[in-house]
Amino acid sequence: MPSGTQVRYELQTNGTLLSDAWLDLFERYEVAVGVSLDGPPRANDRHRLSHAGRSSAASAVRGIELLRSRPQLFAGLLAVVDLANDPAEVHDYLAAFAPPVIDFGLPHATHDDPPHRGDPSVPEYGLWMSKVYDTWLAQPEHRHSVRMLEDIVALSSGVRGSVETLGLAPPTSVVIESDGSIEGGGGYLPHRFSAADGYRNPSVYCADLEYLIRHVQGSLRQHGWDPYAQATSSS
Template structure:
């Protein structure tokens, strides 16, 4: 996972744990990855893969803030260093900055786009706002319309929080009706820290002390009901047509397949993340000093 613009984003979502990572680089005014670092990364990443197909995952912050010329350069470097390997790209975006030109580029180079969308307007806009506190729903839906117009393959990533957890079928049906055939549901649980920052994740050995969670964190019972209600509808109507990541992974594990999602795997830390300056972390949930 690569964050070419670090934590910088044009939105100011209340629950975003990554915006605060800007504080890890005091005095930094330019969070853009340099061309030298980019080429070294592309070259080394491809060379390190022992598979025929190499996938690059671009996240942020908001990666489209890098501009389209940057991603044209990415594709150029990938072709330069790919050898006999196939290259694929996935990009996670809030969708608010997409244009026809962006969508045409994604289609031409077969980017898989992940679109952050928390449900219908009132649920999405509960926490996903811009720097001025204005709702983002209309801009996201315009971006979604452009992806569909240009036949760009996309899926949706939905953060399940205190508000939308109460409306599972409304969220699920809304995403389906708007063309999402692959749905990710991420439970929001954030621990309150100090100095205006979220607390670090609990220590793996269980030695961390108790820490309260934020007011927007989803309750465990609500998250369970959210998934169960969606499962009941999905298993009756949508198996084979709609793919829900959590269900697919759990069914695979039940069948004896290795977990393709890190939270269900035997070990974590295999989804390495690279910051804009080349810093490496074992996971973007563990980007701390």
């Protein structure tokens, strides 16, 4: 690692086993903690049941509340987009925990194993995230960031985004999996994969991302800001 490189550590967890003892350890080693929660109990339990097949929602909420008692450790919340869930309801439920950041992740998928869609001709994930954007923008009392949406605003105005899932910035994070394996941060590269062409494909979410980007930029224009003019002046 190059000298002078600053390393920040963040742990992602479902929050169910967090305790004061764990937080003491994280505090000692300056490890920030993010919690994965897909929304209200009904939404979260679609994919996040316990090993015994029971709801994990209450345990996750208990872990979040414990983290909130030590805000210096609370990195934010992560929700995986599920088209079966209501985007505004999910956003508002997560926002009620007053996290510093809400991350929305698109489900891992490839061209050989595409994401679930009700209608493949419709950019359903882009529509879903556009509703999150509208909900987030309509409530100025919230102080949390939504990383994907803020990155679209930043990239549209010529500013480098914070993560490599959008734009062309080089990766600045690595992921250490629970089995010890190490991989690059972000999920956009796997979304390009096919057995026939490797990674020489557009993202399986290309139409969704295009729809979302155009939606955000359209909103900026309605508020008197031309992102293209901003990008030109910044170059």
